[in-house]
Amino acid sequence: xxxxxxxxxxxxxxxxxxxxxxxxxxxxxxxxxxxxxxxxxxxxxxxxxxxxxxxxxxxxxxxxxxxxxxxxxxxxxxxxxxxxxxxxxxxxxxxxxxxxxxxxxxxxxxxxxxxxxxxxxxxxxxxxxxxxxxxxxxxxxxxxxxxxxxxxxxxxxxxxxxxxxxxxxxxxxxxxxxxxxxxxxxxxxxxxxxxxxxxxxxxxxxxxxxxxxxxxxxxxxxxxxxxxxxxxxxxxxxxxxxxxxxxxxxxxxxxxxxxxxxxxxxxxxxxxxxxxxxxxxxxxxxxxxxxxxxxxxxxxxxxxxxxxxxxxxxxxxxxxxxxxxxxxxxxxxxxxxxxxxxxxxxxxxxxxxxxxxxxxxxxxxxxxxxxxxxxxxxxxxxxxxxxxxxxxxxxxxxxxxxxxxxxxxxxxxxxxxxxxxxxxxxxxxxxxxxxxxxxxxxxxxxxxxxxxxxxxxxxxxxxxxxxxxxxxxxxxxxxxxxxxxxxxxxxxxxxxxxxxxxxxxxxxxxxxxxxxxxxxxxxxxxxxxxxxxxxxxxxxxxxxx
Numbered sequence: 367x368x369x370x371x372x373x374x375x376x377x378x379x380x381x382x383x384x385x386x387x388x389x390x391x392x393x394x395x396x397x398x399x400x401x402x403x404x405x406x407x408x409x410x411x412x413x414x415x416x417x418x419x420x421x422x423x424x425x426x427x428x429x430x431x432x433x434x435x436x437x438x439x440x441x442x443x444x445x446x447x448x449x450x451x452x453x454x455x456x457x458x459x460x461x462x463x464x465x466x467x468x469x470x471x472x473x474x475x476x477x478x479x480x481x482x483x484x485x486x487x488x489x490x491x492x493x494x495x496x497x498x499x500x501x502x503x504x505x506x507x508x509x510x511x512x513x514x515x516x517x518x519x520x521x522x523x524x525x526x527x528x529x530x531x532x533x534x535x536x537x538x539x540x541x542x543x544x545x546x547x548x549x550x551x552x553x554x555x556x557x558x559x560x561x562x563x564x565x566x567x568x569x570x571x572x573x574x575x576x577x578x579x580x581x582x583x584x585x586x587x588x589x590x591x592x593x594x595x596x597x598x599x600x601x602x603x604x605x606x607x608x609x610x611x612x613x614x615x616x617x618x619x620x621x622x623x624x625x626x627x628x629x630x631x632x633x634x635x636x637x638x639x640x641x642x643x644x645x646x647x648x649x650x651x652x653x654x655x656x657x658x659x660x661x662x663x664x665x666x667x668x669x670x671x672x673x674x675x676x677x678x679x680x681x682x683x684x685x686x687x688x689x690x691x692x693x694x695x696x697x698x699x700x701x702x703x704x705x706x707x708x709x710x711x712x713x714x715x716x717x718x719x720x721x722x723x724x725x726x727x728x729x730x731x732x733x734x735x736x737x738x739x740x741x742x743x744x745x746x747x748x749x750x751x752x753x754x755x756x757x758x759x760x761x762x763x764x765x766x767x768x769x770x771x772x773x774x775x776x777x778x779x780x781x782x783x784x785x786x787x788x789x790x791x792x793x794x795x796x797x798x799x800x801x802x803x804x805x806x807x808x809x810x811x812x813x814x815x816x817x818x819x820x821x822x823x824x825x826x827x828x829x830x831x832x833x834x835x836x837x838x839x840x841x842x843x844x845x846x847x848x849x850x851x852x853x854x855x856x857x858x859x860x861x862x863x864x865x866x867x868x869x870x871x872x873x874x875x876x877x878x879x880x881x882x883x884x885x886x887x888x889x890x891x892x893x894x895x896x897x898x899x900x901x902x903x904x905x906x907x908x909x910x911x
Contacts, residue, residue, distance in 0.1 A: 371500045372537070372562030374581035375548035377545050377868075379595050380557045381587065384572045385513035387520070389411045392496040398459035400450035402499065404443055408630040410494040411437035421698035431552065435674035437491050445470055455682035460496060461530075467492045492519040500549070509533060514574050516565050530554065535576040537564050537583055552868055559583055565668050606871035612642055613863070615856070617881040622862035623870055624680070626842060629763060630668070633675040636867040640874075643680030643737070645790070645864020646842035647672055649725065650687055653879050659721055665728035677811040682790065682864070684769070685725055687743040697805075711744025723757065728763040741790055746774045770828050770839075771795040779828035783837045789828070793843025797821050817898035822854065826893060829859040840864060849876035856882070857889030880909060 396445040400405075403749060412436045418430035436442065445466045449753060456462065471488050497504050500711065509515075509532035519540045534555060541547050541560035551558035557578030567572070575587035577595055613623035623634025624645030633644055652660050652668055658670075673681055715722050729740055745768040758766035768775070768782060771792035775782050783789050791815045798804060800821050803813035816822075825841075832839040840862035845851050847869035855863065856877065865873065880888075888905045895901035 368585050370562050370565050370583040370585075371582065372539075372559040372565075372581045373542065373548075374558075374578050375560055376536075376551040376554075376555035376556060376558035377579040377599075378535070378555075379578070379592075379599050380514060380576045381575070382512050382514045382534040384516050384568055384570055384574055385647050386566070386568070387515060387517040387524075391516055392460065392495070392500050392502055394460075394500060395454065395458040396460045396463075396496065396499050397457055398499050399455050400446060400452050403446050403450065403459065403463065403495070406495050406498045407437050407443060407446075407491075409498055410491055411435075413494060413498075414491075433490065437494075438489055440855050441678065457832060459499070463496060463499075489519070514576055518566060518567060528554065530556065535559075535578065535897070537565055537574075537576060538564055539563055552866075602875070605875035605879075607875075609875045610640055613874050613877060615738045615877055615881050615885065616879055617883075619856075619882045621856050621877060622840075623874055624682070624842075624862055624864035625867045625870060626864050627672070627867075629885060630671045630675050632867065633672055633681075636870070637675065637677060637679075639867050639870045641679075641867060641870055643682075644676055645680075645682050645840055645862055647681060647683045648687065649684060653686060653688060655880070659724075662724055662728045662731070665725060666732045669729055671730035671733075673732060673734070673738060676736070678736065680739060682739040682741055682767070682840075683729060684743050685712070685722060685740065686714060688714060712742045712750055713744055715753070726757055726761045726763065730763055733763065736761070739767060739788065741767040741769055741788070743792065744771065744795075745769060745782060746772050748778065748781040748785055752780045755786050763825065767841075771843075772799050773824060776824045776828040779831040780834065783828075783832055783835050786837075786840045788840070789832055790806075790840040790842050790864075791825055791828070791845075793821070793825075793845040794843060796824065796843070800824050812898065815898040815902075816843065816851060817892065817902045819893050819895050819897070819901055822858065822889070822893050822901070825855070825860075826858045826889070833859060838862065847873065850888075850909055851871050852903065853877060853880055853885045853909060854889045854892050854905055857885030857887070886907070 399439055410431060412886040414430050414434035414437060418427045446463075449462050449466050449488070450456070450459070467488055468601065477500065493502065509529050512532050512534050514535045515528075515533060516537045517539075519538050520536065525786075536547065536551050537558070538547055538560045539562055548558060548560050557576050558579050559576060559578060562581070562583055573586055575584040575592055575595065577583075579599075613621045615621065622642050624643050625632070625639075625641035626637060626646045626648070627633045627644050628651045629646040631645070636644060652665065713721075726740070729738065740763050743850035745751050745754065751768050754768065755766050758764075765787055766785045767788035767790060769778050769792045770779060770782070770789045770858065772795070776796070779789070797814055797816050797818065801813045829839050838861045839859070841855050841860050842864040844865075845855065846863035849872055852863050852873050853876070863873065875901060883905055888908055891904040891908060892901040895904055
């Protein structure tokens with residue numbers, strides 16, 4: 367093969383020789399006891415904590431800290447206690463350790479989404495544990511010359527400690543768009559591709575061209591291929607840098623450009639690229655990284671830091687969206703056959719009512735004089751919207767809104783939005799619910815695109831009602847980060863677009879080249895199409911590459 371493809375997770379172009387990294391494994395017999403294994407887990411947790419303190423990159427620091435918590439998780443220790451007998455010495459404990467981790471990994475994989483992509487974290491913990499018990503020192507990834515790193519996967523510590531003088535790009539055969547390799551690569555600002563099946567067959571030293579935007583990986587590229595892609599990147603970079611300030615179209619129509627965030631560092635990143643505020647702050651990470659519910663004071667500390675980092679600009683904070691692909695063990699304790707349709711988001715008030723109330727109280731305490739907006743996920747009915755608005759008001763939170771991410775909320779938006787002050791489309795979930803297709807299932811990727819005319823028509827229906835009620839509507843799903851789709855959404859009538867900070871410059875630059883009339887025509891064409899592919903093709907033809 368001369369070309370491979372995967373998921374482009376960090377844009378940019380890189381040309382260089384392949385440096386293939388093979389995962390470190392312990393294959394020798396390891397004598398050990400349950401007590402030694404549990405002590406080893408504690409040692410691994412301490413190693414990861416120490417590593418997190420030495421790393422400057424904030425996102426990598428958070429990931430390593432989360433891995434340390436996984437190593438110290440009592441449920442992981444319980445798996446070993448069920449397999450190994452206390453006080454018994456095993457001549458070779460390695461197969462039993464691998465069995466324990468395999469079972470734990472299967473549990474995470476079965477949950478899907480965010481948790482399925484945490485399986486690689488367990489791989490790192492397993493390697494560290496076996497190395498510790500065998501007395502083998504873990505070797506660090508050292509580069510001595512500019513290289514395109516090719517691996518099955520890389521640990522966060524490997525990725526975060528790369529020497530950027532020599533690390534041209536990352537290409538992994540495993541992983542997804544939200545894997546830790548992808549997250550850290552974006553933080554480092556180097557081109558990266560994940561999920562590129564077959565790349566481990568490529569020989570060391572092969573010259574390759576990596577396109578982190580499209581996910582293409584070309585062997586022995588021609589000068590024309592290199593030149594064309596570099597021209598494209600240079601043009602996009604130039605256009606992004608030429609436009610600054612608040613988002614607006616070429617005719618002066620304002621469109622608010624906001625950032626999505628899950629950490630304080632994400633907020634700082636959004637402010638650095640000129641975001642007009644935060645359109646979605648995900649509060650799940652604080653809960654996911656804790657064995658018990660965070661206290662009100664712990665929540666206040668985080669939310670206050672977020673509001674401070676936004677420098678007085680608008681912050682839309684979403685209440686806990688636990689469940690589905692982000693289950694919190696101490697909240698989503700009951701097994702669900704179909705968690706995407708189960709107790710998640712605002713539905714947690716049915717099972718964990720006080721958790722939501724305490725979160726609203728914490729947001730209220732932290733808000734002070736900041737421009738804080740609060741919205742609830744998975745609102746389905748007018749009654750749910752009214753309940754959220756009433757609770758928000760009781761805590762002194764005036765700017766309350768809802769996520770429109772189910773067909774019911776969109777179709778009934780005239781009643782739902784009447785109960786609150788604003789709405790925001792969660793296009794990731796809305797797409798999977800409209801299309802009845804799991805957005806984490808790669809086999810259904812043609813069905814889970816927000817370009818699908820059925821999805822766009824659903825958005826248009828809710829936006830029409832929002833205009834009648836004079837309610838601002840935003841988009842905080844992945845759809846907002848695609849420049850052409852952003853133009854379509856503006857044409858449909860949304861007022862703001864919230865996206866990963868890294869996408870703001872390109873979207874701002876692109877929207878500055880089109881006027882509202884053209885955006886409306888793009889929206890008409892996309893909604894009239896018969897498929898997502900046709901919709902995108904028609905819009906690209908109208909608006910240009």
